[in-house]
Amino acid sequence: MTVPDDVETFAATVGPERDAVLEEMDERAAETGFPTVGPVVGGWLQQFAGLVDAERVFEFGSGFGYSAYWFARGLPADGEVVLTEVDEDELDDAREYLERGGYADRARFELGDAIETVDDYEAPVDVVLIDNEKDRYVEAFEAVREKVPVGGVVLADNMTAGPFDFEEIHRLVVEGGDSDDANATGVADYLARVGGDDDFVTTLLALGEGVAVSRRVS
Template sequence: MTVPDDVETFAAAVGPEPDDVLREMDARAEKTGFPTVGPAVGGWLQQLAGLVGARRVFEFGSGFGYSAYWFARGLPAEGEIVLTEIDAEELDDAREYLARGGHADIARFELGDAIETVEAYDGPFDVVLVDNEKDRYVEAFEAVREAVPVGGVVVADNMTAGPFEFEAIHRVVVEGGETDNAMARGVADYLDHLGDAEDFETTLLPLGEGLAVSRRIA
């Protein structure tokens, strides 16, 4: 389930104003069907970075840099955001977009598997975005878990839609049923895993395709 288009448009209108580069990225996503988080969620990511006073952000899966661009707008001049992507052309595009937006100095671009990449970094990361393969969300969370300080946040996309229908994830998480969709199963396993993570508190943000927001509390 995604938020109705009129609500999503309303949320985007209330949120931070996108610049020309973001408008170009939105047009690209609409033309090609590339699954970005969209401006409503993007504005919220920018706000989140500011709310937690983030200085460092790590992304598991960055595509052509859309969510990273929003995050970068919420970081201080001395901040850092690490983008990871397995597609070299998309990562090159991300580098160009962030440079055009004036964010090149705080962005680091890593080509390759995000879970392997994060192991080469020392924490802390104040905000983490999990948006890689859905059946590897638990693996991603565990790979970065100890690098998130108390008060830091892990955000995971595609909790209610994306590579599956809402009914599939609802059937597993709410009704206790089963699904043969591997992506829905991966998200359900992730939510179940978070439920057992006593050092994190998780809530659902029903914007875009659904975000699980997990704040480290201990």
């Protein structure tokens, strides 16, 4: 399920204005089909960083740096967004974009598996974005959970759209049962995991491809 184009366009108009680097990144995503959160969700990433007064953001999967760029815009000058990526070329591109935008000084670039990388970072991690392999979402949450302070948020992309049919994820979440689709199962398992965690309150941001927002309350 995706949000109607006119709603997305309206939301983008209301949201933070993109700079030239973000416009270029959006053009790249459109031309290549590379999956990004898009400008509407991007504006919310910037907003979340500011709302929780984030000093550190950690990303599970960064691609060429699109979401990290939005996060960096919401961080203080001494803040830090940690990008993780297994593709060295994409990570190099991310570094170039953030340098051109003037945000490289608040970014750290980690080549390798994000779930292994997060062990190197001590708490607090104020904002987390989970956007790696869908069947590893629960694993990512478990790896970072204890590093998130009260008031911090964990965001997970692709809750309503992605490499699966919405009907399948809807069935799994609402009706339960099993599925041969590992991606849909991974997302459903993630929603069950965070939804059953008494230390977090989870809601759905129904923009882009759907973002689960889990705020730590205890």
